[in-house]
Amino acid sequence: MTVVDKHKYPSVHCGIVQAAIILLTLDQHPAAKRYSVTDAEVLIKEAASPDRIGDRQQGRGFHYYCAVRPNGTKRDLHPNIGCYQNGRNDPAPSPLTMMHSEYRAALTLYRAGRYPAAMRSLTRALHMLADICCPPHTAGLTYYSRYAMMHKRYEGRAAQLFWAERVPGGDSHAIARSWAAECVGHVPYSRYINLLQPSVQDQNGKWKQGHLTLICNRLAESGADELPALLGDDESARDASIIRRLTLSIIHCAAMLAAFDRDVDDLHIPTWQEKQAYWLCSANSAVAISESPLYLRFYEDGDLSLSTADGRYLAVTQFGRLIVTKDTRGTVTRFRFGREPMLTLYPDGDVKRCVAWIRGQPHVCKRISHLLGDLFLSQIACLLTRKKPEHVHFLFP
Numbered sequence: 423m424t425v426v427d428k429h430k431y432p433s434v435h436c437g438i439v440q441a442a443i444i445l446l447t448l449d450q451h452p453a454a455k456r457y458s459v460t461d462a463e464v465l466i467k468e469a470a471s472p473d474r475i476g477d478r479q480q481g482r483g484f485h486y487y488c489a490v491r492p493n494g495t496k497r498d499l500h501p502n503i504g505c506y507q508n509g510r511n512d513p514a515p516s517p518l519t520m521m522h523s524e525y526r527a528a529l530t531l532y533r534a535g536r537y538p539a540a541m542r543s544l545t546r547a548l549h550m551l552a553d554i555c556c557p558p559h560t561a562g563l564t565y566y567s568r569y570a571m572m573h574k575r576y577e578g579r580a581a582q583l584f585w586a587e588r589v590p591g592g593d594s595h596a597i598a599r600s601w602a603a604e605c606v607g608h609v610p611y612s613r614y615i616n617l618l619q620p621s622v623q624d625q626n627g628k629w630k631q632g633h634l635t636l637i638c639n640r641l642a643e644s645g646a647d648e649l650p651a652l653l654g655d656d657e658s659a660r661d662a663s664i665i666r667r668l669t670l671s672i673i674h675c676a677a678m679l680a681a682f683d684r685d686v687d688d689l690h691i692p693t694w695q696e697k698q699a700y701w702l703c704s705a706n707s708a709v710a711i712s713e714s715p716l717y718l719r720f721y722e723d724g725d726l727s728l729s730t731a732d733g734r735y736l737a738v739t740q741f742g743r744l745i746v747t748k749d750t751r752g753t754v755t756r757f758r759f760g761r762e763p764m765l766t767l768y769p770d771g772d773v774k775r776c777v778a779w780i781r782g783q784p785h786v787c788k789r790i791s792h793l794l795g796d797l798f799l800s801q802i803a804c805l806l807t808r809k810k811p812e813h814v815h816f817l818f819p
């Protein structure tokens with residue numbers, strides 16, 4: 423089997439994002455004006471970050487969203503939340519959960535004026551979307567399975583097809599533009615609505631999937647049609663399949679870029695805000711962390727901190743522990759929403775490991791070893807709320 427080394431070329435992720443940005447312009451979509459030259463540079467440059475060794479989102483199996491087995495048979499949706507699972511059969515972190523939290527983080531950061539940080543989060547969301555469009559990632563052809571060579575063959579050829587065979591000798595803009603030109607008029611703008619709408623539980627406890635989950639599930643399932651071309655020996659059939667999926671990635675990434683442009687101005691979409699008072703209380707509303715409100719602060723690199731006005735009470739360490747301390751005065755502990763490997767609050771997570779209900783959405787916290795202080799519970803459902811809780815026991819003043 424001849425396998426082209428994908429590292430011979432720039433990451434296809436960067437090309438897909440560059441083509442998606444150009445496509446907005448070619449489509450004469452108003453969202454094209456949202457992204458400055460600097461924004462576009464960050465989006466393109468950082469598009470492959472989640473694949474980089476040592477990156478917080480890089481890891482064995484996390485970029486897989488397994489809708490089918492390599493033989494094409496359908497896999498089950500997670501019973502609680504209606505999503506597919508990652509390459510390790512866990513519901514999170516998966517491309518869907520990471521996309522969801524990065525998209526939300528991007529909106530939050532953009533509204534706080536942290537534009538480069540917002541673009542870095544947004545392009546991570548685009549990365550996950552492109553991975554879901556990539557059949558090896560949705561049929562579980564992991565690097566540590568016996569299908570590893572087929573996966574590598576696919577990606578190496580995709581890089582070659584994208585960068586080398588389109589506009590020989592052309593620069594990245596010319597190449598990306600040629601891909602974008604073929605996608606004009608095919609972007610599913612109207613499907614990218616209510617992206618942060620959470621999955622909800624009905625009276626029988628059954629989960630109804632959120633909109634983004636449905637989009638991702640359909641994309642992942644459609645990858646099964648490409649399996650014969652992916653695994654077979656017919657090179658021209660495989661090339662045609664790769665081109666179809668690259669095009670699909672570009673049009674979906676363009677749709678997400680357009681959705682972001684719309685959502686960032688839609689103040690009905692809840693995002694975290696600075697200078698807003700929050701209280702963290704248990705889901706049954708019996709206990710709240712502190713009587714003094716907590717404030718979020720955003721940093722240029724996308725980190726956040728949550729503390730009282732004088733910097734006390736809630737500290738989240740980078741070791742994955744949620745620690746409630748009586749006195750962290752003078753120290754600011756940063757964390758991230760929905761980011762690995764620090765505190766990870768996954769929207770739509772496995773409810774069995776649910777640690778937080780935030781705006782009606784269950785979040786799970788992985789790698790949380792224990793909670794210290796007066797809150798000594800291995801798992802706790804919490805609510806970060808804007809309204810000061812009443813009739814509760816405050817752990818701290």
Ligand SMILES: [Zn+2]
Pocket residue numbers: 472473485549553
């Ligand atoms: Zn990836």
